[in-house]
Amino acid sequence: MSNSVISVISRFLEEYTTKTSNKLKVVDAYLFYILLTGALQFLYCLLVGTFPFNSFLAGFISCVGAFILGVCLRIQINPDNKGDFLTISQERAFADFLLAHTVLHLVVINFIG
């Protein structure tokens, strides 16, 4: 059982490092960073407490929102998905990404207190 899991994971990692383009790996690194930040905030909340609760929420939702937007960007700029996004060029995807982030930041800063 564990053997098959390990073999699946190693196969996945091999495919990932060879098949994925650099651009996507850059975005993936960014996503990983966001994930870590969010997880650490959540850990703090679990360990120390929810005070101040609004700040925790702002930070955590910022991470979650940024992660989602990053995932959207990755999907849209992946050339394998070009068929799904015929009307959206890569630049357009990036512009959308920036705009959405502006709104997210506005809300987060408002809530952070």
Added chain:
Amino acid sequence: AWTPGWSVFCLVLLTVALGAQALTPSHHLSLSDVDRLKGLLSQPFTDLASAYYSIVGLSKLGASVADENDACQFLKAQLDPMSVDSLFFAAEASQAIADCEVSIFNETRDILLAAVSEDSTVTQIFRAVSALSSLGLPLASQEVVAALVARIAKEDNVLAITTALQTATRLSQQAELGGILEEIEDLAARLDDLGGVYLQFEEGLEATALFVTAAYTLSDHADTEPPLKEDQVIQLVNSVFSKKSWDSRSEAFSVACAAAALSSNRFHVPVIVSTQGPATVSHSQPILHLLVTDILSNPLASANLLVESAQAVASKSVVLSQAPFSLRNGIFELNFMASQPASGYYQFTVAVTGDSRLVANQVELKVKVSTEVAVTNMDLSVVDKDQSIGTKTSRVDYPFKAKGSFTADSHQNFAMNFQLVDANTGVELTPHQTFVRFHNQKTGQEVVFVAEPDSKNLYKFELDTAERKSEFDSMSGTYVLHLIVGDATLENPILWNVADVVLKFLDEEAPAAIQSKTLYMPKPDIQHLFREPEKKPPTVVSNTFTALVLSPFLLLLILWFKLGANISNFSLSPSSVLFHVGHACMLGLMYVYWTHLNMFQTLKYLAIIGSLTFLAGNRMLAQKAVKRYGQSSTLTFFTRSTCEN
């Protein structure tokens, strides 16, 4: 069909109707009121009219002016033989004074007769006719009647018709007064009924009083009973005699005339039955005194007073029936205590007989029979709650105090039994107020309980020390015990210091007494407690985690470096520079928003910077897109060309 139900219904209706008609006068002129009226009329007069009101008014009340000779001289001096009014006042006033004759001239008769015509007002006709009659001059009654009838048709107001009625009293009895007599009934219909108690004209007291005078004088003169019902007569009495101080001489005169008319006419004489002092009888004062007078408070000459029934209010039993009063020195007396009534209130229905003219001769009175109370068989005892130890009972006699004091602690009850009896008859009484009062002389506490009688009218009071400790504030100590007995029908209310009682409570609270004293002193200040801020974690922990949360950024940079991400493709075109600068500004604005600004200001700045950044960014990305398409298109061209080869 005449069923029994129908007859009962009719009987009930009749009783209700009769009961509703039993109205008695609520106002009359007492002796002091009559004196006041006489005083107002005795004031010195300055002209013929006021002389007339005073002299004639006082004569109606059976009095006279201070100096009759002076008055007579005044009348003679003030007389103007050419004026009908002057002749009227002088003639009428001189008639009221003995041996006073006003001199007349030949022209006097002509002047007066000339005033009797359809063209003069009713008042003028009245004054002329009265003057003619007082001066003993002949007049033609039928002509006067004709003139009056004509004038009544033209002057259809209350005062005019009343004056016409008064005029008719001076005419010969053979004249046709029937038409004028009918006016009494028509006028009576114009009276306003106020609450079923008062009947008066809206023109006021004087008009009502003059109407009463005219109606009865004319009825006497024509020997016809006035068409006024008994209730109406009483209501008129109430209206005329409710005012006890009069505004003017003429008003006082009208009241005096009405009083005289109502006390001595041939048909209706309202009778007033009143008590002399409070209507109370007792063993020391067993006789009930009643006064029977007319409305001028003159005792009625031929009247007999009879108690139709005396009924106890509480038990509704009839104590006395058809018992006559005896007359002594003008006061009617009845020894009510001879019937041995129990103490309480009695409803008396008395009837005045002896004169068929009497109106409102059935009167209801409330009489109180009071008595003295005696406390007997007063037994004080301390009873153990579980009844294991025998009770110790001591008898105390009124008004002495028990010799020793009684001690009761939380296991014992203090009990008091006694009886209240009528001192004269020995009958058991249940007065309204029977209180047991405990007074702590040291702390000033006072606790009052009610003692209640049982079914055999024995009073019992029991104090459960443990149960009642809250009322005593658990203050142990010596309490002085008083018995308080009172009632409206008792002549000797009792306040009796019976004994001293020592009460012992558990959980004594010494500050209890102080508490009650400080009830109205300023209370201690309350400091406001602000909401305490939540506990914050120590700074070390916060700092550690801040560093920890920022560390993934470092990791990101390392990863990017490893992946080979670089900014070598950065084109220094103005739009791209502007875009990056604008974007940086937007991020900076976010920081400033966090520290200084509010949403509205931020949105304002964001709009400006954002639009610039958007334009620059749009251009930059377009250029990038062109470059990218250009690259890919050349690649495609190259590939196609190689493939073709």
